[in-house]
Amino acid sequence: MRRAKETSNTGFFQQQPELKNxxxxxxxxxxxxxxxxxxxxxxxxxxxxxxxxxxxxxxxxxxxxxxxxxxxxxxxxxxxxxxxxxxxxxxxxxxxxxxxxxxxxxxxxxxxxxxxxxxxxxxxxxxxxxxxxxxxxxxxxxxxxxxxxxxxxQRHLSAPDSSVSPTQRRVLQNAYDHLTSREPGKAWTSGQWMTERTGGSDVSQTETIATYDPYHSTAPAPLANAQEDIPLGPWSISGFKWFSSATDSHMTILLARTGPAKGVSAFFAPMRRHVPSSSSSSSPPATTELNGITIQRLKSKFGTQSLPTAELQLTNTRGWLIGAEGKGIHEISTILNITRVHSTVSSLGYLGRSLGVAKAFARVREIGAGRGTRLPLHQHPLHMRTLANITVDYHAMMLLAFYTLHILGLDEHPPSPSQSTITKTLTPPAHLLPPLLRVLSSLHKAYISETAVPLVFACMEALGGVGYLLNAESEPINLARIFRDACVGAIWEGTTDVLSGDTLRALKHPAAGRDSLDALDWVVTAALSSASPIATAGVERIREEWRRLKARIETETHEALLPEARDVVFRVAEVLMAALFVVDVRARPGAEAERMCLRYLAKRGFVDGGEAGGGSSARDGLEMDRAIVYGPGKGEGAGERAGSRL
Structure with missing residues (x-):
């Protein structure tokens, strides 16, 4: 019987991948x-x-x-x-x-x-x-x-500060209550306005000017919010912000100069202000307008297109000084420590989802295997080795990111008496927490947001031509959108070069640099002291590489190291990830975890390649790769904990 001719509506259609929880x-x-x-x-x-x-x-x-x-x-x-x-x-x-x-x-x-x-x-x-x-x-x-x-x-409200008036404390408390609300009608987002045309990431070049201009006591202060009786601030701020995300936010923290010799200061400003009605009491309720802010234009971007990002002209924008004059960079660093972690987790969230889509596709896609046979992608040795290699890098970066979160949590809360053995092992003495967080705050984003981009692309490539399409009609597998959005991770909140230079500056600081190096030294030593036997071959090489890096940072000048800052910082990150990998294997041993660790150590030069092979045969190698990608016993797709399916 002659086979029916294929048409646009008949013939073979690829089964839709089922993205799991x-x-x-x-x-x-x-x-x-x-x-x-x-x-x-x-x-x-x-x-x-x-x-x-x-x-x-x-x-x-x-x-x-x-x-x-x-x-x-x-x-x-x-x-x-x-x-x-x-x-x-x-x-x-x-x-x-x-x-x-x-x-x-x-x-x-x-x-x-x-x-x-x-x-x-x-x-x-x-x-x-x-x-x-x-x-x-x-x-x-x-x-x-x-x-x-x-x-x-929160930091300012919890610290007794006689320089903050009762009125300003009430204003900041009101903003904090909105920022931490779960109610859609009450919750606020915030802008973070630093970037200007003069300096980009170099906020020392800020040209925005803030002038102390309080309202006369005989006249009522204009209000940001009439219902909550929240006054606008006594500072008048004018300037131009070149790249401002969260344009639809309810407030912002921004940088401005208060005088030629006073440096850059931080300010809180509401986005909108109350406009009193001039009509009778029977008129419609009063409206609001932007608080001296003009949206010059919206940016047209390669990715993150749904996010409104704008150029903003500020003219007599009213706000409140946060902290002391001239200490704006110190104040904004509190925000950057948080937003950079968000950026890193964002990059890993994109990569984790991309891997999830690639795994789902490999479960349902078949390819020709010669002699008229077809082979599911999850049984193809080369394809699974590719996904396994992506998974190994992803896991190393997850360890670094979550260790940074562990340190951030310790910076905000005292250590719990019920810490597990592993978290106790990785918890430094209290005096090393601030310098460790200082160096990690730039290092983790510099490495992870940069490295994640080609890995997201590799997952997109794993879907073949369909991966390159903007699959809005099948949004769960739209990796082209995810790739475009992931690219920004290496750019905003400090480019990779900016953050590499910042990490080097922390390590070479005349006063605090020694503490940062000691903190990193403590982490590497503590992690390797609890190394898994499976990684013994790499432990001494990790130690040797750290000693070499540490000596180089100690002995070479900042000027000599700066051209190599990216390489130095990336290598420090790889030492940390290698050390965390061997801790992870000891905590939860298993054949696939051990193989992942050895492969990572081999890829980064901490063990010889022969020690990290896939197995004694090609079949052993495939099964090991499938266990790395899907988890032990899950490669066939049978008996898996399904969770949620689309």
């Missing part, structure tokens, strides 16, 4: 949370986090993503009214708003402030962010600045 399906996520979270706490939080992993894959979420990507933010009337008068009215899509409301309700930021898991609070929060990132259409970007601003205000 990543809380269960992401082998690396499972390992790191079990490494850093006590089992009693994990049992407590797991049901809610697992449900989140299900919810972020719902058809409704992806419909909102498609809407946010297709209907991009714009300025009504291109920034003018019908008669040409400037009018900065930003319009965002309903999909963006609904995704932002989902993030509020799920407490993506608030959970760090309204729950108390002690030192583990950040780890729990960012586990949830990791699952949400690739489904949120970039709403976690303003959430990151919301988190950083909340932490900054």
């Amino acid at each position: 990543q809380y269960y399906d992401d082998v690396s996520l499972q390992r790191v949370i079990k490494l850093f979270l006590p089992s009693s706490l994990l049992e407590q939080v797991e049901p809610e986090i697992a449900q989140l992993g299900h919810d972020v894959l719902s058809p409704q979420i992806f419909d909102w993503v498609t809407d946010a990507e297709r209907n991009l933010p714009y300025l009504r009337g291109n920034g003018r009214d019908a008669f040409g008068k400037p009018r900065s009215e930003l319009v965002v899509t309903e999909g963006w708003k609904r995704l932002q409301d989902f993030g509020f309700e799920k407490g993506m930021v608030a959970s760090n402030y309204d729950t108390d898991y002690g030192q583990y609070t950040r780890l729990v929060q960012f586990t949830r962010c990791h699952l949400w990132e690739a489904s949120c259409a970039n709403t976690l970007c303003p959430a990151a600045m919301q988190d950083g601003a909340a932490r900054l205000l």
Whole structure:
């Protein structure tokens, strides 16, 4: 019988990949949370986090993503009214708003402030962010600045400071309450306005000027919010901000100069101000307008297109000074410590989702294997080796990111008396926490956000031609969108070069550099003292490489090291990841974990390549690769804990 001719509507159609609940399906996520979270706490939080992993894959979420990507933010009337008068009215899509409301309700930021898991609070929060990132259409970007601003205000509100007036304390408390709310109608996001045309990441070149100009006591102060009786600040701020994300935020923390000799200062400013009605009491309620802010234009970007990013003109924007004059960079560093962690987790969230899609595709896609036979991709040795190699790098970076979160949690909370043996092993003395966080705050993002981009691309490539398509009609597998958005991780919150230079500056600081080196030395020594026997061959090589790096940082000048800063910082990161890998294997041994560790050590030159082979035969190698990618016994797709499917 003659075979029917294939048409556009008949013949072979590829089975749709089924994306699984990543809380269960992401082998690396499972390992790191079990490494850093006590089992009693994990049992407590797991049901809610697992449900989140299900919810972020719902058809409704992806419909909102498609809407946010297709209907991009714009300025009504291109920034003018019908008669040409400037009018900065930003319009965002309903999909963006609904995704932002989902993030509020799920407490993506608030959970760090309204729950108390002690030192583990950040780890729990960012586990949830990791699952949400690739489904949120970039709403976690303003959430990151919301988190950083909340932490900054929390620090000022908790410290007795006679320089803060009762009125300003009430203003900051009001803002903090909004920033940490889970109610969509009440919760605020925040901007973080630093970048100007003169300096880019070099905020020392800030040209925005703030002038102390309090209102006369005989006249009522204008209000930011009439219902809550919140006054605008006594500082008048004017200037131009070149690259400002979260343009639809409710407030901002920004940098401005208060005088030629006073340096850069930090300010809190509401985005909008109350406009009193001049009509009778029967008139419609009073409206609001932007607080001396004009949206000059929205940026057109390669990725993160759903996120409104703008150039802003500030003219008599009213705000409140945060901290002391001239200490703006110190104040903004509190926010950067948080937003850079968000950027790193964002990069890993994109990579984790990309791997999830590539794994799902390999379960259902068949390819020709010669002599008329076909072979599922998850049984193809080369394809599985590629995915296994991506998984090894992903897991190493997950270890570094979650260790940074462990240190951030310790910086914000005292150590728990119920720490696991592993977290005790990796918890430095209290005096080393600040210098360790100082160096990690730039190092983790410099390495991870840069390295994740080609790995996300490799996952996109693993889908072949369909991976290159903007699959809005099949949004769960739209890796082209994820790749475009992932690229920004290596650029915002400091490019890789900027952060590498910043890490080097921390290590070479005349006063604090010694402490930062001692802190890193403590981590490497502590981690390798508990090394797994399987990694014994690499332990001494890791120690030797760290001693070499440490000696180089100690003896060479900052000027001599600066051209090589990226290589030096990346190598420090690889030493840390290698050390954390051997801790991970000791904590939860297993054939696939041991093989992952050895492969990573071989790839980074800590063991010879022959010690990290795939097995005694090609079949052993395939089975090992499948165990690395899918978890032990899960490569066939049978008997897996399915979790949520689309």
